[in-house]
Amino acid sequence: MSAYLVDPEHIHVLLWAAGRPIAPPNPTLRWLYDNPTRVNQLEPDGSNRDELGQMLLDENADSLNHLYDNTSAAGDYRYQRPQHTEWSIAELLNALDAYTYQACERPEWNRSQAKAFCDALRDRFISEIPGYHQGPWTITPRSIPASVKRQLRANPNIH
Template sequence: MSAFIVSIHHIRALVNAGLNARYGQPLSWRIRPLTAEERAGSYEPGEPWGPDAIVISGQLRRELTPESAELVGSILLAENQRSVNYRYDENELEYVYTHRPSRPRTPVELLKAIDCYEYQACETPDWEDSEAAAFCEALRSHLIGDLPGYHDAPWSIDEQ
């Protein structure tokens, strides 16, 4: 299957799903991997975190809010275009993203939409370290929690 630019409606569905995150806090994710220096400041043996962990975490996280929705949609669209450009050795500019509401989707529809988006956006060698990949991971984790029966299932399995 060839790589393509997903529709604006596809991006809007993902962003709106993130805006509808439950649990009382905005959906958040890292904007880039930690550097070696940041990793050292975030970890201290024998402690739950290092001396600089809270500051570093705050600097490396983005939250999805109504105010950041257009930026996040633009990031997703740009990563998709970058992937297609890389795959086909092109230099096309990305489309302009404008955020709008979209109709609600089921968790299963949205999980499939994440899979589709990732397939279209993963062609570059640094995809796994991209902010778009981190957004998809955060949204997927949130949506899995919305699947029927998830919260009723046991946390650990202790029997055969």
């Protein structure tokens, strides 16, 4: 599969999703990167979406330039609300995977702010999967999977 520069709409959706409110303890998307003492976040009012979108597009362009030995620029990015905001968690995770596939070619990727942003966004998406917070934090021999609990409630004669 060939690599390409993602459409600005792709970045709009990722930034929109990053700014959706979620329950504490992590209402603001924040990430560490580089050494890792550098910290950034999506401002609660979304005021830095242009800057973050530019960072993501630039990383994508740098990846392509590294892969194909080019020197093309990403162009200017300006955030706007995505055309659609009904994306499921599965669709958003897929879009995030597509972006990381397009942006990961440089050796510096693993220390980049773009990767740290993607990792933080992935963690946020995973935490929003229905049932995620109902599972046990640790599993012991006495732990029972939710599907087994449902079976036991539906059919109490099963032991």
